[in-house]
Amino acid sequence: MNTNFDEVVDRFHTNSAKWDGISNDYGKDVIALSVADMDLRAPQVLVNKMIEMAKHGIYGYTELFPPYYEAVEGWFQRRFDWKINREWIVFCPRIVQAVSLILQHFIKEGDKVLVHTPSYAPITNAVTVNRRTLVESPLELKDGRYEIDFEDTEAKMREGVKILLLCSPHNPTGRVWTKEELWRLGELCLKYHVLLVSDDIHADFIYGDHQHTIVASLSERLAQQSIICTSPGKTFNLASLEIANIIIPNDTYRARFKESLIQAGIHNPTFFAVPALEIAYTCCDDWLTSLKSYIHDNLSFTKEFCKENFPKIKSIEPEGTYLLWMDCRDWSMNEADLKRWILEEARVNVSFGSSFGKEYEGFIRINLATPRRLLHDGLIRIAQVYKRIDTIKI
Known part of the structure; x- marks a missing residue:
């Protein structure tokens, strides 16, 4: 079952909680790596079934x-x-x-x-x-x-x-x-x-x-x-x-x-x-096998990118889910700083730690179920801000 997981699908104007939600407050240039739904199309055989049902008309x-x-x-x-x-x-x-x-x-x-x-x-x-x-x-x-x-x-x-x-x-x-x-x-x-x-x-x-x-x-x-x-x-x-x-x-x-x-x-x-x-x-077991492989490759890519570009942010190795929990406390324990740097300056939205409990300021969660190009672009933006902030601190 062939699926192009690299395809970037425009989700604006679909009432998307992830994309339309953040764009209303920050603009369409923000890359959303936050809400835990995938930016990857469902299996085509499933899409075809939905089209068939929609055409029924009742x-x-x-x-x-x-x-x-x-x-x-x-x-x-x-x-x-x-x-x-x-x-x-x-x-x-x-x-x-x-x-x-x-x-x-x-x-x-x-x-x-x-x-x-x-x-x-x-x-x-x-x-x-x-x-x-x-x-x-x-x-x-x-x-x-x-x-x-x-x-x-x-x-x-x-x-x-x-x-x-x-x-x-x-x-x-x-x-x-x-x-x-x-x-x-x-x-x-x-x-x-x-x-x-x-x-x-x-x-x-x-x-x-x-x-x-x-x-x-x-x-x-x-x-x-x-x-x-x-x-x-x-x-x-x-x-x-x-x-x-x-x-x-x-x-x-x-x-x-x-x-x-x-x-x-x-x-x-x-x-x-x-x-x-x-x-x-x-009908979709093979599609799921391919999807998991793609997401795992996204995980490997993200971990290597983090080591090379923002070593103060530590990835917590996930054994499951398509989410990555990251410890940013060596960069800043202040969530206001992280929001300013990641969301407002880098223009990337992630799930910030306090939403998982007030004591988890200094952590972020990233959604890996997204096309590699979007993931790469988001990480590049964070790395650019990280480098500038780290240089100022030095």
Whole structure:
């Protein structure tokens, strides 16, 4: 399946959160390496299906039928060696939406919810906006690799945490949790009766010898204590089509979640969502292999560029995701400086560290799922400002 990932696609005037959003404030000359959607076209076979559906001309109410469930079941069996039962699969438009519904209907206001920081802001915000108590357990950066502080995690669970919101693989650090780490987390959740809600949206982007493990696949007991949130949205760049699969083996939890969907008025998928998922999960494995290779090459290119051009900015090696977490603290720990230099002067937008937790000023996150030329141009701009600022400091 041939795709020209080097093609630069103009995304202006498409209501793009990434491109139109920043251009409204800073102008069209800013290169966006920020929001975690891809600047790479979806597989052509999927695009062709969307064109076919659009030409139909009647965009009425939809329902879910066997081919949808078969596609989801096949994907998880084929990609993760996880056999799921059809009834476990519950449609929800977005994972963040599902997390909010779980917070609203599974625990009470004021109850404690644990996250490992740095943390993806929409998930963290879902806790506070729903008036639940956010409990943070910071990951430990050891020799350039983030690790879970299990003693801290257990101490906080012991104080009455009701839900653990796990990001697997982890956004923004790119960690792919090992089977042993997931076992330890799972055992703690079982010991302290904590519901484990795992956001696995980046699960299809794993590199090297690392392997993604779905925590619910480790044991029947863990499956009964887990809700797994998945979506083809990141993998195939379908975010705005709004389709996620919330996989809930526990009958009681599943019934409660389905009731919450009904109470929120969520039922029919959009007209384009289901055919997009079915094509993605049945016809696009080769495309995904090529995509991952391209993104990994972007990672290698970026790491080498950073070493040569701004050595004070350290890349945290990602094991998964298409995101790169970068430590700029040797350049400046002041986010106002970084915003001025990177966004205002270099004209490159990235995700700045404080959005992942106030203590992460001095970090940035870069999206690598973009054509090489855009990535190169953005890095060149940052390097030019870096050289000038570093010369002034000397």
